[in-house]
Amino acid sequence: MSxxxxxxxxxxxxxxxxxxxRGTEVPxxxxxxxxxxxxxxxxALGATGGSAAVWDFPELQIELKxxxxxxxxxxxxxxxxxxxxxxxxxxxxxxxxxxVRAKLSRVLWVPIExxxxxxxxxxxxxxxxxxxxxxxVLAGDFEEILGRVGMGDVEGVTARLGRWMQLRPKAAHxxxxxxxxxxxxxxxETVPRGFYLRASFTGAILRDPAAVP
Amino acid sequence: MSxxxxxxxxxxxxxxxxxxxRGTEVPxxxxxxxxxxxxxxxxALGATGGSAAVWDFPELQIELKxxxxxxxxxxxxxxxxxxxxxxxxxxxxxxxxxxVRAKLSRVLWVPIExxxxxxxxxxxxxxxxxxxxxxxVLAGDFEEILGRVGMGDVEGVTARLGRWMQLRPKAAHxxxxxxxxxxxxxxxETVPRGFYLRASFTGAILRDPAAVP
DNA sequence: TAGGATCCAGCTTTGGATCCTT
DNA sequence: AAGGATCCAAAGCTGGATCCTA
Numbered sequence: 001m002s003x004x005x006x007x008x009x010x011x012x013x014x015x016x017x018x019x020x021x022r023g024t025e026v027p028x029x030x031x032x033x034x035x036x037x038x039x040x041x042x043x044a045l046g047a048t049g050g051s052a053a054v055w056d057f058p059e060l061q062i063e064l065k066x067x068x069x070x071x072x073x074x075x076x077x078x079x080x081x082x083x084x085x086x087x088x089x090x091x092x093x094x095x096x097x098x099x100v101r102a103k104l105s106r107v108l109w110v111p112i113e114x115x116x117x118x119x120x121x122x123x124x125x126x127x128x129x130x131x132x133x134x135x136x137v138l139a140g141d142f143e144e145i146l147g148r149v150g151m152g153d154v155e156g157v158t159a160r161l162g163r164w165m166q167l168r169p170k171a172a173h174x175x176x177x178x179x180x181x182x183x184x185x186x187x188x189e190t191v192p193r194g195f196y197l198r199a200s201f202t203g204a205i206l207r208d209p210a211a212v213p
Numbered sequence: 214m215s216x217x218x219x220x221x222x223x224x225x226x227x228x229x230x231x232x233x234x235r236g237t238e239v240p241x242x243x244x245x246x247x248x249x250x251x252x253x254x255x256x257a258l259g260a261t262g263g264s265a266a267v268w269d270f271p272e273l274q275i276e277l278k279x280x281x282x283x284x285x286x287x288x289x290x291x292x293x294x295x296x297x298x299x300x301x302x303x304x305x306x307x308x309x310x311x312x313v314r315a316k317l318s319r320v321l322w323v324p325i326e327x328x329x330x331x332x333x334x335x336x337x338x339x340x341x342x343x344x345x346x347x348x349x350v351l352a353g354d355f356e357e358i359l360g361r362v363g364m365g366d367v368e369g370v371t372a373r374l375g376r377w378m379q380l381r382p383k384a385a386h387x388x389x390x391x392x393x394x395x396x397x398x399x400x401x402e403t404v405p406r407g408f409y410l411r412a413s414f415t416g417a418i419l420r421d422p423a424a425v426p
Numbered sequence: 427t428a429g430g431a432t433c434c435a436g437c438t439t440t441g442g443a444t445c446c447t448t
Numbered sequence: 449a450a451g452g453a454t455c456c457a458a459a460g461c462t463g464g465a466t467c468c469t470a
Contacts, residue, residue, distance in 0.1 A: 433466070
């Protein structure tokens with residue numbers, strides 16, 4: 001990451017920049033541009049996180065998420081990836097100290113509005129932190145999902161589990177494998193996974209940050 | 214209706230008969246058998262309601278509803294018709310005195326279980342009355358829907374309105390028409406409609422009679 | 427027509443698979 | 449591999465249209 005813009009010094013500056021971006025057209029998505037828009041917006045806002053960091057804006061402890069939405073309705077068209085999960089450590093994982101909680105504790109949501117002709121433009125950014133109620137639901141999803149993985153039932157965890165947050169494959173190719181322990185302690189090879197937020201949840205909080213769907 | 218079975222004398226007898234029917238195979242549904250199973254079950258249980266009555270078992274004030282469900286999951290495959298609605302009287306209609314409330318105040322639900330091969334068999338019957346909370350939601354749906362019709366906006370009432378109960382066309386042919394008054398008091402010709410319960414609701418109360426989805 | 431319902435095309439959602447860049 | 453996400457077939461749901469019998 002080589003930023004063309006200096007890191008924002010405070011939330012106000014970050015929000016200001018994000019709002020200045022509003023209306024900017026961005027390259028159309030397609031098979032060969034996945035993730036591109038997210039990276040463009042990161043650079044334009046001065047993100048410096050890089051692979052090792054927890055947050056995109058480490059000084060501000062703020063995570064940036066672009067989310068593709070329908071230009072008319074504002075409804076998200078996709079779920080939102082949060083972070084990868086170390087399946088092998090599931091039995092020791094706790095919400096309070098988790099990476100996913102840290103990332104979600106403060107998020108700058110940047111909608112990418114997609115119109116009928118597939119054109120994409122930056123929408124109105126919004127800074128969000130989960131309400132107590134929202135965090136309780138996310139924590140519940142976390143426990144339910146990693147609890148099952150911790151019990152050795154990783155194959156029993158489908159993307160159906162979790163009210164707002166789900167676990168799904170996260171790998172460049174279907175053939176990538178990671179190792180986890182089964183119920184009897186045996187080696188189980190499986191595909192790497194990550195946490196995703198359902199579109200119904202991001203849609204709700206984009207409309208109303210305190211929503212309790 | 215010429216019953217081959219005498220009317221049940223009390224709830225216990227009705228439930229007994231319904232349970233005795235469990236497992237009975239019934240003719241497969243198809244384009245040309247709509248409603249047939251409902252009538253077969255009515256006769257088998259000794260229903261005497263007929264067109265004029267509010268209830269299928271007038272002495273017991275009980276309504277009979279067959280509901281097609283997936284044999285595996287128990288989930289309803291269709292919404293459930295409750296009764297037709299007089300659109301012209303919408304502005305005077307009240308939940309407390311409505312036909313739909315009377316019908317729903319006590320219902321014998323008879324699931325018709327459909328398996329992979331489309332075979333249909335009678336499932337376990339269950340006698341239900343709405344809890345206070347459930348009735349409040351149904352009353353809310355009623356007011357919301359008929360309120361709009363009463364205000365002359367019948368064309369603005371889509372099947373999307375109503376959390377558990379919705380208004381939908383109810384006519385043998387799409388060309389049948391009924392008359393209602395528009396917002397300016399003008400004649401509006403529209404298709405006759407009836408109240409239906411969403412499959413999500415009947416599914417919930419079949420699993421748990423006191424469910425609050 | 428009233429009463430018993432189901433049909434089914436089209437839209438939405440789901441959730442496993444996949445793609446790019448560093 | 450980690451971080452940024454989107455793809456898209458198939459399953460599920462919606463809701464207007466339709467079917468049978470008396």
